[in-house]
Amino acid sequence: MRGPSNYSPLAMSDRPNLKDYSLERLRECFVGEGLPAYRADQIAGWIYQRGVEDFAEMSDLDRALRERLQAEWQIRCxxxxxxxxxxxxxxxxxxxxxxxxxxxxxxxxxxxxxxxxxxxxxxxxxxxxxxxxxxxxxxxxxxxxxxxxxxxxxxxxxxxxxxxxxxxxxxxxxxxxxxxxxxxxxxxxxxxxxxxxxxxxxxxxxxxxxxxxxxxxxxxxxxxxxxxxxxxxxxxxxxxxxxxxxxxxxxxxxxxxxxxxxxxxxxxxxxxxxxxxxxxxxxxxxxxxxxxxxxxxxxxxxxxxxxxxxxxxxxxxxxxxxxxxxxxxxxxxxxxxxxxxxxxxxxxxxxxxxxxxxxx
Ligand code: SF4
Known part of the structure; x- marks a missing residue:
């Protein structure tokens, strides 16, 4: 499955959904996109353990990463x-x-x-x-x-x-x-x-x-x-x-x-x-x-x-x-x-x- 490849915003319907990925596959996907694997763990923790589905609230991610995720992924379906x-x-x-x-x-x-x-x-x-x-x-x-x-x-x-x-x-x-x-x-x-x-x-x-x-x-x-x-x-x-x-x-x-x-x-x-x-x-x-x-x-x-x-x-x-x-x-x-x-x-x-x- 495709992961994010650049910073330009994708149409919502084209964005992959984070919940389609097990944590293992999300780590692989992030590494393939040049992000450290631990970012996948952080995001999974926000979504599944804290119930947060808005990138803007994921306070341990830097702003540039939050904006990139917002432009390229979706969470809710x-x-x-x-x-x-x-x-x-x-x-x-x-x-x-x-x-x-x-x-x-x-x-x-x-x-x-x-x-x-x-x-x-x-x-x-x-x-x-x-x-x-x-x-x-x-x-x-x-x-x-x-x-x-x-x-x-x-x-x-x-x-x-x-x-x-x-x-x-x-x-x-x-x-x-x-x-x-x-x-x-x-x-x-x-x-x-x-x-x-x-x-x-x-x-x-x-x-x-x-x-x-x-x-x-x-x-x-x-x-x-x-x-x-x-x-x-x-x-x-x-x-x-x-x-x-x-x-x-x-x-x-x-x-x-x-x-x-x-x-x-x-x-x-x-x-x-x-x-x-x-x-x-x-x-x-x-x-x-x-x-x-x-x-x-x-x-x-x-x-x-x-x-x-x-x-x-x-x-x-x-x-x-x-x-x-x-x-x-x-x-x-x-x-x-x-x-x-x-x-x-x-x-x-x-x-x-x-x-x-x-x-x-
Ligand atoms: S028809 Fe009903 S009982 Fe049979 S497999 Fe489908 S959902 Fe289950």
């Missing part, structure tokens, strides 16, 4: 366009990119943590049939700066002393189909001189883009989440069309081999429970055998209904029965009740209000 607050405290933001693209982020405050769910694409090409984003289709990949900026903008709306403690790549899009930008964003999140997040507090979720999983886990010892949602290929083909290319056996075989690659961290399996589709006791009985040999935790998520979907959540009694079978088999399983479903922020609901707004 997303602005919050709309913010909805759920009755349970969940916040959903629609952020606007320079080209008008809408990016959705969800902030989930809890007693002991604050999780931010970020998007990696505008829309999604995976077309999962239970997901509102899948119905939108794919528009474009987000840049690294647009992924990182979701963290910057959303941390600004938190009341002190609350801080973002966990980041999950579970918003709009399939992260592994935008892996270059996602990898660079992870490098920025976990670097001690930028966001300094512990890698174990970062989770990337995939529906199973097999050829990219090992590459992702080589970036940092983060958590891997896999959207499973079915115990047979017949049902998974229907819910997650990518399964037709990478079926269950191939997915689970790869995950079994990952133990050493994945720094011995468990894989988090997500299983959306849908009435009459994947919630039978036979499904529950098949799960322990399917996941055998994979250090894992299973998250059950009752389907979040939305008007575009024919799917519904199972009854509480059916969920309890499903859970009892899994507990009896000794599985580590949690039931994740939806957060923010009244504002269209729950899993599988992103893009709902946007499509609603567009239609209005």
């Amino acid at each position: 997303l602005e919050i366009d709309r913010l909805d607050r759920s009755t349970d405290g969940t916040l959903k933001a629609i952020l606007l990119a320079a080209d008008g693209a809408q990016v959705e982020s969800v902030l989930i405050p809890e007693a002991d943590r604050t999780t931010l769910c970020v998007s990696t694409q505008v829309g999604c090409a995976m077309a999962c049939t239970f997901c509102a984003t899948g119905a939108l289709g794919f528009t474009r990949n987000l840049t690294t700066a647009e992924i990182v900026e979701q963290v910057c903008r959303m941390r600004e709306i938190l009341d002190e002393p609350r801080k973002i403690t966990n980041i999950v790549f579970m918003g709009m899009g399939e992260p592994l189909l935008n892996l270059a930008a996602v990898s660079e964003a992870i490098a920025i999140l976990v670097n001690p001189k930028t966001f300094a997040m512990a890698p174990r507090r970062v989770t990337v979720s995939t529906v199973g883009v097999l050829p990219k999983i090992e590459e992702l886990l080589a970036v940092a010892p983060i958590n891997l989440a896999v959207s499973l949602h079915a115990t047979t290929d017949r049902v998974r083909d229907q819910l997650v069309p990518l399964n037709q290319r990478y079926p269950l056996d191939a997915l689970l075989d790869l995950l079994r081999k990952l133990d050493s690659v994945n720094h011995r961290r468990p894989v988090f399996f997500e299983y959306t429970l849908i009435e009459g589709v994947n919630d039978s006791l036979e499904d529950a009985r098949r799960l322990p055998a399917l996941l055998r040999g994979i250090p894992s935790k299973l998250n059950l998520i009752p389907m979040n209904p939305h008007p575009e979907s024919v799917y519904r959540p199972p009854s509480d009694a059916a969920i309890d029965a499903f859970l009892r079978v899994l507990a009896g088999a000794g599985m580590t399983v949690t039931l994740r009740r939806s957060r923010g479903d009244d504002i269209g922020a729950a899993c599988g609901q992103l893009a709902l209000r946007r499509t609603g707004a567009a239609a209005a």
